[in-house]
Amino acid sequence: MKRHEISKQTKYSRRNVLKIMGVATGGGIATLALNACAPVAAPTTAPAGEQPAAEKPAAEQPAAQPPARESKWAAVSKLSPKADWTPTYPATKPYDPPVVFSLPANGGYQWKEGESYTNNPYAWMREELLGIKYDIRWEAYGDVRRQKLKADLAAGDPPDMWVSSGADLTQLIADEAVEDITAIWEASASPLVKEKKLYPKGDNWIPAIRNGKVFGVAFSYGPAYNVDNIGYLRLDFLEKIGGKMPETVDDVTAMLKAFKEQGLCQYGINACKNLVTWHNSLDPIFGAYGVMPGLWRKAPDGTLQYDSIQPAVKTVLGIIRQWYADGLIDPDYYTKGEGDADANTTQGKIGLRYSPWWAQGRINDMERADPAVKWGLTPYPKGPEGKQGRRASGMVGPVVVFKKGIEPRKIEAALADLNFEMDLHVNWEKYQQYGHASHNGTRWLENYEYVWDGDDIKLTDTPTIYAMADEIGFTFPWLCYPDYQFDVNKLKLRWFDLPQDQLNKSMKLFVVGQDALADKKRMDVYATIYDTLDVAIFNEYKAPPTEEMAKVFADMYKLENETFNAIVVGNQPLDSFDDFVKEWKAVGGDIWTAGVNDWYKSVSQ
Amino acid sequence: MIQSPPSPLVGPTAVRARAGAEAKPSLSKTLRQHWLLYVMLIPAMVLLILFSFYPLIGIVIAFQDFRPSRGLAGSEFVGLKNFVEIFTMREAWPLFRNTLVIAVGKIVIGTLASLTFALMVHEVASRIFKRVVQTMTTLPHFLSWVIIGGVMVQVLASAGPLNNIIVSIFGGPPIRFLGDPSIFQWTVILSDTWKGFGFGAVIYLAALTGINPELYEAAAVDGANRWARLRHITLPGISSIVILLACLNLGNVLNAGFEQILVLANPLVYSTGDIIDTWVYRRGLLQSEYSLSTALGLVRSVIGFVLILLSYYLAGRFANYRIF
Numbered sequence: 001m002k003r004h005e006i007s008k009q010t011k012y013s014r015r016n017v018l019k020i021m022g023v024a025t026g027g028g029i030a031t032l033a034l035n036a037c038a039p040v041a042a043p044t045t046a047p048a049g050e051q052p053a054a055e056k057p058a059a060e061q062p063a064a065q066p067p068a069r070e071s072k073w074a075a076v077s078k079l080s081p082k083a084d085w086t087p088t089y090p091a092t093k094p095y096d097p098p099v100v101f102s103l104p105a106n107g108g109y110q111w112k113e114g115e116s117y118t119n120n121p122y123a124w125m126r127e128e129l130l131g132i133k134y135d136i137r138w139e140a141y142g143d144v145r146r147q148k149l150k151a152d153l154a155a156g157d158p159p160d161m162w163v164s165s166g167a168d169l170t171q172l173i174a175d176e177a178v179e180d181i182t183a184i185w186e187a188s189a190s191p192l193v194k195e196k197k198l199y200p201k202g203d204n205w206i207p208a209i210r211n212g213k214v215f216g217v218a219f220s221y222g223p224a225y226n227v228d229n230i231g232y233l234r235l236d237f238l239e240k241i242g243g244k245m246p247e248t249v250d251d252v253t254a255m256l257k258a259f260k261e262q263g264l265c266q267y268g269i270n271a272c273k274n275l276v277t278w279h280n281s282l283d284p285i286f287g288a289y290g291v292m293p294g295l296w297r298k299a300p301d302g303t304l305q306y307d308s309i310q311p312a313v314k315t316v317l318g319i320i321r322q323w324y325a326d327g328l329i330d331p332d333y334y335t336k337g338e339g340d341a342d343a344n345t346t347q348g349k350i351g352l353r354y355s356p357w358w359a360q361g362r363i364n365d366m367e368r369a370d371p372a373v374k375w376g377l378t379p380y381p382k383g384p385e386g387k388q389g390r391r392a393s394g395m396v397g398p399v400v401v402f403k404k405g406i407e408p409r410k411i412e413a414a415l416a417d418l419n420f421e422m423d424l425h426v427n428w429e430k431y432q433q434y435g436h437a438s439h440n441g442t443r444w445l446e447n448y449e450y451v452w453d454g455d456d457i458k459l460t461d462t463p464t465i466y467a468m469a470d471e472i473g474f475t476f477p478w479l480c481y482p483d484y485q486f487d488v489n490k491l492k493l494r495w496f497d498l499p500q501d502q503l504n505k506s507m508k509l510f511v512v513g514q515d516a517l518a519d520k521k522r523m524d525v526y527a528t529i530y531d532t533l534d535v536a537i538f539n540e541y542k543a544p545p546t547e548e549m550a551k552v553f554a555d556m557y558k559l560e561n562e563t564f565n566a567i568v569v570g571n572q573p574l575d576s577f578d579d580f581v582k583e584w585k586a587v588g589g590d591i592w593t594a595g596v597n598d599w600y601k602s603v604s605q
Numbered sequence: 606m607i608q609s610p611p612s613p614l615v616g617p618t619a620v621r622a623r624a625g626a627e628a629k630p631s632l633s634k635t636l637r638q639h640w641l642l643y644v645m646l647i648p649a650m651v652l653l654i655l656f657s658f659y660p661l662i663g664i665v666i667a668f669q670d671f672r673p674s675r676g677l678a679g680s681e682f683v684g685l686k687n688f689v690e691i692f693t694m695r696e697a698w699p700l701f702r703n704t705l706v707i708a709v710g711k712i713v714i715g716t717l718a719s720l721t722f723a724l725m726v727h728e729v730a731s732r733i734f735k736r737v738v739q740t741m742t743t744l745p746h747f748l749s750w751v752i753i754g755g756v757m758v759q760v761l762a763s764a765g766p767l768n769n770i771i772v773s774i775f776g777g778p779p780i781r782f783l784g785d786p787s788i789f790q791w792t793v794i795l796s797d798t799w800k801g802f803g804f805g806a807v808i809y810l811a812a813l814t815g816i817n818p819e820l821y822e823a824a825a826v827d828g829a830n831r832w833a834r835l836r837h838i839t840l841p842g843i844s845s846i847v848i849l850l851a852c853l854n855l856g857n858v859l860n861a862g863f864e865q866i867l868v869l870a871n872p873l874v875y876s877t878g879d880i881i882d883t884w885v886y887r888r889g890l891l892q893s894e895y896s897l898s899t900a901l902g903l904v905r906s907v908i909g910f911v912l913i914l915l916s917y918y919l920a921g922r923f924a925n926y927r928i929f
Contacts, residue, residue: 177674
């Protein structure tokens with residue numbers, strides 16, 4: 001199941017979700033707007049630029065600044081007449097001649113006239129400040145991208161670096177198809193990068209490190225990064241039935257029934273064909289009974305056991321089955337994926353849904369369209385033993401790998417870039433003018449991507465930051481650190497409380513206008529999810545699946561999903577759960593359990 | 606379309622097939638005589654070699670433990686291991702069974718529907734009505750399953766139009782067209798028939814127009830009614846094309862329609878809806894088990910190839926259709 005999650009995350013998290021939601025906070029970026037070719041003073045705190053300076057080959061120029069007058073980047077960045085303070089930038093010294101990375105891109109963007117992946121303000125900035133250029137080999141997205149990457153590998157011509165995870169990654173490392181970057185990483189990654197990315201002890205490094213060797217740079221998903229769900233409840237419905245906020249699963253059942261009986265909504269709770277998933281999920285119901293299907297958890301005997309086969313799952317399936325029979329769940333829920341099920345929310349057919357923080361976006365739209373609609377958060381329901389729980393995303397994510405035989409200089413340049421940008425992220429308040437890029441995501445270059453309209457902001461139709469950022473491999477989770485999202489939100493939330501005259505223009509970008517208020521609501525939800533980390537149920541199996549496990553994975557997952565859904569809709573009796581447990585063990589579950597525990601033993605010693 | 610000799614639309618291949626019985630001219634003479642035709646053939650041959658023959662090299666993947674990072678040359682050969690794994694896996698039988706049931710169902714029901722529809726349209730006198738009906742029924746063929754599938758999910762929903770009608774007439778709970786494993790195969794077959802029968806009828810209609818109208822006039826004079834004319838003129842007139850298409854369809858019996866299943870299937874109907882193609886997609890592309898999925902694909906292709914040979918033989922025997 002883990003692999004499944006990962007692929008979903010990489011597939012949807014940044015581009016689809018954030019782009020669709022128009023959210024900025026989570027989406028970040030690789031490319032950072034640097035307003036500057038103006039002479040630069042090294043920042044006082046943790047200057048990322050300093051570290052690689054000492055390590056770089058002699059061929060490089062020390063801290064040379066690009067000539068401001070000829071700079072294309074400068075011309076664009078000067079379009080920000082409203083900036084009312086002068087930020088300081090980390091000292092950088094561009095590679096000369098520039099380092100050129102051959103990379104795949106996602107594609108599908110409408111560029112401004114004459115621009116492209118390799119010719120746009122971000123590209124100019126990167127080239128002028130860091131001496132790094134991109135050469136886009138092809139454009140493809142999702143599964144097609146994965147296939148093309150493999151075709152390139154099979155043809156012996158992989159990109160310079162790419163993002164890999166799961167069994168693919170295991171295979172690449174086993175086949176020695178990716179470079180061991182240990183030495184360069186140790187020497188070139190700045191202390192700040194290592195500290196913030198929790199190197200080497202963080203869970204995120206488990207997939208990247210084998211026998212002490214580093215085979216790539218780990219992503220850093222933060223807690224609640226994308227898939228941690230929280231309950232969104234129609235408060236206006238609750239008011240109409242005269243109920244109080246539900247505390248237990250039984251309360252939830254009673255409330256949903258009341259919603260339906262009083263004709264407030266057609267169903268009650270939203271669900272989709274994956275019962276435990278990343279939005280429109282039912283994971284908190286399982287959590288209330290102390291189980292979380294799909295995750296590996298520590299059993300009393302000290303081994304890891306698969307939660308989907310625990311007896312409590314049967315109890316919860318019984319509850320959901322009853323909900324379905326009572327019409328509290330969409331009768332066609334099993335035909336709907338996570339996104340399809342959203343229509344039930346917007347059409348007012350449900351009163352409760354468990355979804356991640358960014359789902360507040362759609363809810364904002366609903367509230368804006370109809371003032372009678374009022375949503376709010378509801379606590380995780382408690383089971384009979386007072387347990388609460390949600391599925392936690394965990395920090396294990398993909399890894400950016402480098403092709404075997406890549407020039408060391410390129411690895412070093414990639415790390416220099418990482419150092420540089422980590423500094424911008426960590427000390428972003430200081431660099432907020434371009435920090436804007438990473439934190440509001442959809443716009444940062446004034447008069448280029450957005451224009452001021454009185455006190456509000458209007459976006460232009462120039463492609464967003466994602467166009468550059470997502471693909472290149474330099475994606476947000478790579479460049480960032482686990483608590484980044486939280487830190488940024490905290491800071492931004494503080495600005496909302498500051499008097500107007502204490503805000504500079506750049507801060508105002510975040511706190512004025514409707515979008516900013518909507519954004520604030522999302523950040524509030526994020527904060528709530530973050531504050532409830534104590535109920536988060538983590539997957540204790542943190543390594544990528546072995547090849548043996550990957551072989552049985554698809555069938556096991558299919559069997560589980562098939563059985564659970566058949567039980568819920570009543571195609572099979574509840575007791576068929578017991579047969580499922582037996583079959584699960586027989587068709588590969590035992591192999592899987594053994595593999596997981598082999599790993600667990602190896603790390604717990 | 607290639608037609609049997611009694612039809613006025615006599616195909617050139619059929620003519621040549623008979624002409625071939627005479628003394629064969631030498632190759633060089635043929636080349637000299639028809640060199641321009643051969644030159645015109647070159648682009649097609651190049652494309653064929655490039656896109657159909659050259660990729661056949663990839664078949665070796667079925668006998669390897671293929672790893673993209675090692676490539677075709679570097680991957681280890683494992684003999685028939687992948688084939689053994691396929692035939693011993695838990696899902697092997699359901700996969701073949703589902704594929705066969707769905708595909709054969711589609712061929713049989715689809716053919717009958719097209720044929721019946723063609724005969725009905727043929728009997729319609731109004732040209733305009735004919736055209737309108739034909740256009741409307743042909744249209745779905747040109748829409749992709751991704752679009753049709755989205756519509757189907759709505760139409761077949763518990764509270765969808767179809768269930769509304771059924772429940773209002775027969776009462777009872779709504780039917781789970783997409784959620785009941787015993788019904789799902791019918792849903793797939795019938796929805797595919799709905800999508801394709803209009804287009805399928807085009808060939809039969811073409812054959813029908815090929816029947817000499819004098820025969821009908823003569824029959825009418827002799828006092829044959831509509832039914833008798835259908836039985837004694839129309840059906841014999843198109844029987845060869847029906848047989849031909851039925852034979853050619855044999856090659857499709859392991860092709861249950863990947864796109865359609867992918868769009869319509871859900872966890873509830875894996876047991877009857879999972880077909881070879883969806884398995885290959887899941888294991889081969891999503892799980893990256895190229896060797897296993899190539900092996901299964903090869904098995905399917907070999908069976909398909911045998912069936913095509915068989916159908917060619919049958920088509921030659923019963924419909925006098927020959928290419929070589």
